[in-house]
Amino acid sequence: MGILDMIGPVMVGPSSSHTAGAVRIAWLARQLLEKPPRQVKFGLHGSFAKTGKGHGTQLALLAGVLGLTPDDERIKEAPEIARQSGLQYAFEEVELGDVHPNTVRIWLSSEGENHVVTGSSIGGGLVRIWKIDGLDAYLSGEAPALLVRHEDKPGVIARVAAVVADEGINIARIVSGREKRGGDALMSLELDRELSQEALSYLLHLSYVNWARTLKKLS
Known part of the structure; x- marks a missing residue:
């Protein structure tokens, strides 16, 4: 176990799981598109749905698909940045079954291209994307x-x-x-x-x- 596993990543708070991890998942999902997303829908599962608003999860997810990173102080400005860029977005609660409680399903679309990404924030800012377009996958963001x-x-x-x-x-x-x-x-x-x-x-x-x-x- 390294020091970052204990104290978490360099980030804008308040929570490594609900904030930094959420940014990371959405930042990875954003890279699947060739061009910036025009429409995004976030399906929040478990504690992401129940306590995410207070922890800034929605702001973090929106910031991630806009290309912001966990240490970017503009995370709190994500709704205004989205408005200026013309990004349409929505949040909903979903039930994804027996998965990690900090899980989100992201549908994102841009000029005829669209993808569905499911990932979990597993603690300390670490994430796992484990479904892409309905197929098993593995992305952590820790390596190219x-x-x-x-x-x-x-x-x-x-x-x-x-x-x-x-x-x-x-x-x-x-x-x-x-x-x-x-x-x-x-x-x-x-x-x-x-x-x-x-x-x-x-x-x-x-x-x-x-x-x-x-x-x-x-x-």
């Missing part, structure tokens, strides 16, 4: 990441891993989720450093890759 949406067929994971290896990059963690055998699948990889744009472009030109995105580490 690569997401690849693809056809479920033999050899795809090996091909993507080879592209990463050719860049001289180690894979720290990989999770693969699929709807069904031969259907839609999603790879989420956390890497030792960010994949180059050239490698990403190569992946996007593979016939069995439908969508791919690199995500930055939240420092």
Whole structure:
């Protein structure tokens, strides 16, 4: 256990779980879009729904999708920043079943592109995104990441891993989720450093890759 696990991250308060963690989840979700979101809906589960308002969770989530980080003093100004940018947003309470109480489901859309992200704030500002567009995933924001949406067929994971290896990059963690055998699948990889744009472009030109995105580490 490190010192940050005990005292929490550098952040705007009041809560590492309800504030810093909420910013992190939404900041990661924002990176799935090529362009800034135009519409966002937050589904708050458990304690995020019951006590989140007093802890600033709604402000934090909104700040995250606007690209603000946990230590940004403008978090409290998120509604005004959203208004100026033309972002439409809404909050609702949802029941997501047997999941961590600090969990949110975020639907976000921009110019024909939309995604649904489900993540949890697990304490000390640490987060886990574990569903993207209904498929199993793993993102923590603690490392650069690569997401690849693809056809479920033999050899795809090996091909993507080879592209990463050719860049001289180690894979720290990989999770693969699929709807069904031969259907839609999603790879989420956390890497030792960010994949180059050239490698990403190569992946996007593979016939069995439908969508791919690199995500930055939240420092």
